[in-house]
Amino acid sequence: MTRHGVVVIGCGVTGSMHCQSVCNMPSLQLLGVVDIIDTRARDFAERFRADEWSTDYHKFLNHRDCDLVIVTTWPSSHRQIVIDFLKAGKHVLCEKPLAPTLKDVDEIIATVKETGRKLLVGYIIRHNASYKKIKVMIDEGQIGSPIIMRMLGGEHPIEDEHWRRDVLLAKETSPIIDCGCHYVDIMRWFTRAEVLSVSGVGLRLSPEIPEGKYDYGIITVRLNDGSVGIYEVGWTRNYRNFSEKEFVGPKGRIRLIYREFRGCHPEEGDLIEYYSYPGHYEIINVKGVMKRADVQLQYMVDMIEHNEDPMQGLEDARKSLEIVLTGDEVIRKGLMCSSIDNKRLK
Numbered sequence: 001m002t003r004h005g006v007v008v009i010g011c012g013v014t015g016s017m018h019c020q021s022v023c024n025m026p027s028l029q030l031l032g033v034v035d036i037i038d039t040r041a042r043d044f045a046e047r048f049r050a051d052e053w054s055t056d057y058h059k060f061l062n063h064r065d066c067d068l069v070i071v072t073t074w075p076s077s078h079r080q081i082v083i084d085f086l087k088a089g090k091h092v093l094c095e096k097p098l099a100p101t102l103k104d105v106d107e108i109i110a111t112v113k114e115t116g117r118k119l120l121v122g123y124i125i126r127h128n129a130s131y132k133k134i135k136v137m138i139d140e141g142q143i144g145s146p147i148i149m150r151m152l153g154g155e156h157p158i159e160d161e162h163w164r165r166d167v168l169l170a171k172e173t174s175p176i177i178d179c180g181c182h183y184v185d186i187m188r189w190f191t192r193a194e195v196l197s198v199s200g201v202g203l204r205l206s207p208e209i210p211e212g213k214y215d216y217g218i219i220t221v222r223l224n225d226g227s228v229g230i231y232e233v234g235w236t237r238n239y240r241n242f243s244e245k246e247f248v249g250p251k252g253r254i255r256l257i258y259r260e261f262r263g264c265h266p267e268e269g270d271l272i273e274y275y276s277y278p279g280h281y282e283i284i285n286v287k288g289v290m291k292r293a294d295v296q297l298q299y300m301v302d303m304i305e306h307n308e309d310p311m312q313g314l315e316d317a318r319k320s321l322e323i324v325l326t327g328d329e330v331i332r333k334g335l336m337c338s339s340i341d342n343k344r345l346k
């Protein structure tokens with residue numbers, strides 16, 4: 001068995017999820033952890049038994065035993081860190097959104113082509129068992145086509161630390177970009193269609209959010225197969241913790257209820273409610289947790305070991321980012337709608 005040496009950059013909430021997965025996988029060894037805050041890096045090294053820690057990722061660029069780097073820092077720092085490690089010959093798993101602008105993303109993709117290293121963007125929902133099951137149901141034509149995709153959700157951060165993190169993230173990105181890229185990616189994955197236009201509105205509800213930014217947003221997208229998607233998100237202390245994910249077609253509908261929101265038997269996992277016209281109802285339990293960082297990490301290891309081409313995944317990551325960046329611009333500029341080629345902002 002090949003053992004891959006891993007370094008994790010960014011010792012925050014997502015970094016801890018990745019470190020835990022690395023520790024659970026016998027084919028991986030956690031060589032080092034990095035955070036600009038020294039106490040975080042030191043605590044992670046102790047907690048996850050990493051060999052070394054640092055406040056400067058450059059320390060690991062030429063680490064002989066490291067071949068995989070996981071980047072879980074804030075989006076504004078991704079570009080430089082990812083490019084530096086790719087150029088140093090390492091494979092990289094980087095959290096979404098890959099970078100704040102398409103120009104940065106293109107520079108990263110050019111570096112992947114130039115170095116031949118693998119890069120996977122952390123679209124973890126693609127590795128979730130419930131979404132994979134719904135993808136199969138849609139592909140089998142169980143609800144027909146075109147479809148309406150309603151993807152709504154909100155967070156009520158109770159703990160101060162959680163809220164501080166949301167405010168920090170809102171300063172450099174927006175909920176439509178940061179979380180929306182996952183769900184726009186799902187819309188394109190489920191339909192295999194391209195987004196033609198985006199419209200949206202947003203509001204700044206919390207005084208802690210900087211002016212010109214927003215903590216509530218909704219976008220609607222129109223796709224070229226006739227389907228439509230709605231994505232709504234709120235990160236505010238007055239919002240309700242909820243999730244509504246539903247896919248409706250001419251032959252029926254599929255609704256996904258995450259285990260924490262189902263009324264009973266959460267030990268059975270997520271719940272998929274399936275209805276097909278006329279009068280067929282089905283309840284499907286799907287075991288598992290929402291975010292399978294270990295499954296995503298195994299996918300990355302397989303990419304390395306089987307020398308798989310990372311380009312399709314990168315094109316998908318770029319496309320979903322382009323759509324949410326356009327949606328964000330529509331909201332911030334108070335526009336009605338934008339075509340996705342970005343040339344016809346109205």
Ligand SMILES: NC(=O)c1ccc[n+]([C@@H]2O[C@H](COP(=O)([O-])OP(=O)(O)OC[C@H]3O[C@@H](n4cnc5c(N)ncnc54)[C@H](O)[C@@H]3O)[C@@H](O)[C@H]2O)c1
Pocket residue numbers: 009010011012013014015034035036037040055057072073074075077095096097122123124165178291
């Ligand atoms: N895939 C998902 O479902 C998911 C969920 C939440 C967040 N994320 C993404 O993960 C990333 C991190 O988010 P988070 O919620 O874990 O944030 P966080 O604030 O909890 O952690 C980020 C950490 O990175 C550190 N950091 C920042 N710049 C650094 C640098 N240059 N070098 C080293 N360390 C640095 C910070 O000190 C902090 O400890 C973001 O891109 C976010 O969008 C993904």
